[in-house]
Amino acid sequence: AQKITQTQPGMFVQEKEAVTLDCTYDTSDQSYGLFWYKQPSSGEMIFLIYQGSYDEQNATEGRYSLNFQKARKSANLVISASQLGDSAMYFCAMRERNTGGFKTIFGAGTRLFVKA
């Protein structure tokens, strides 16, 4: 069963505007971590922001914020004041405990296009 769902294959945003990328997840664990990663066309995966399941406040990192709604199991990424360099694939991920350690699983990703 899909555990991380990103329903937007592609999104367009005008430069300098804000954009929200959706992510829902499914887990029966009480303790888990939620992450967003950016993958530019060059291929490297870049960690953007983290939210813990017990964190009551939404995480923020510069222009990135994570809108965490635990009851709805959603962890949407908000990018404020979009820049041309934000054009990339964005992946939502969840880290949880498994046998012997921890593992991180990813959603299918959303491709963001920033228009000048």
Place this chain on the structure above:
Amino acid sequence: ETGVTQTPRHLVMGMTNKKSLKCEQHLGHNAMYWYKQSAKKPLELMFVYNFKEQTENNSVPSRFSPECPNSSHLFLHLHTLQPEDSALYLCASSHGAGVNSPLHFGNGTRLTVT
């Protein structure tokens, strides 16, 4: 040298070849991972190693054989691959414990099986 380094960056191999992908991390992490990224599919977790011990094999075919000689090095040995194995193979590392540990990725190896 810092971060996670993968070699080679590109690899073309025939179905009867044997090759290996290498990953090295200089971050002091104790967990390492192989992921496969195919077009139009989510990143697929293949293997997880914690303190050199394999803790996850995500139903990966035996033609992929991982090796983790120490906490800093991870290999993926390839033999008799199929064209559908063509993909970007990403190595990552993290602190082993805790749900709050982000993954640090290498730049990947773009594999083409002919």
